[in-house]
Amino acid sequence: MAAEKEKGQATKSKEEGNLKVSYIFPNGDRYEGECSKSTDGIMVRSGKGKHTSATGVTYTGDWHDDKMNGRGTLVHPSGAMYEGDFKDNMYHGTGTYRFPDGTKYCGSFSKNRLEGDGEFTDSQGLVWTGGFHNKSAPGLKLKLNM
Incomplete structure (x- = not known):
């Protein structure tokens, strides 16, 4: 500005x-x-x-x-939306990112990247939990709702 x-x-x-x-x-x-x-x-x-x-x-x-x-x-015309913490114009802290296809990630972010513990809900509604590191998430576990 x-x-x-x-x-x-x-x-x-x-x-x-x-x-x-x-x-x-x-x-x-x-x-x-x-x-x-x-x-x-x-x-x-x-x-x-x-x-x-x-x-x-x-x-x-x-x-x-x-x-x-x-x-x-932050809401994009595509329907994607992030709600949470920002630092210096980046997703940083905890938040939820909703993708246009209805999937979402809730958890930790660091400099616009998925980083740390979180939950990913896929397009079928299954929830996966674990550690996320940018584009990888080794050891994700399916969260069972019983």
């Missing part, structure tokens, strides 16, 4: 130390939410907000230093 500040359009209202803005970027992206001044005096997304890209990707959640940081939800 900072680099494109001069080209976009913004409206603002003061609320609890942060500014509440509605901003349209030159590329068609939109941001509605809170902003604050950085140490350099540049306005950055900070607090709660919603960013919608021109391609239809929507993030609603926490912002810090003009990046997705904290809890939030």
Whole structure:
């Protein structure tokens, strides 16, 4: 937001130390939410907000230093959705990723990768648990619901 500040359009209202803005970027992206001044005096997304890209990707959640940081939800036009922790614009911490085909992964993420303990629910509704490491998951076990 900072680099494109001069080209976009913004409206603002003061609320609890942060500014509440509605901003349209030159590329068609939109941001509605809170902003604050950085140490350099540049306005950055900070607090709660919603960013919608021109391609239809929507993030609603926490912002810090003009990046997705904290809890939030990222929804893709394909139907894919991630809900959970973000750090520096990446899935990082715990969360749930739902794929367009209905499958989902709930568990740990590290820098946009499946990393650590989690559960994967396949397209038949079977739940697999175990340790996930990027694209591999050695030793997965089928969770039986009795």
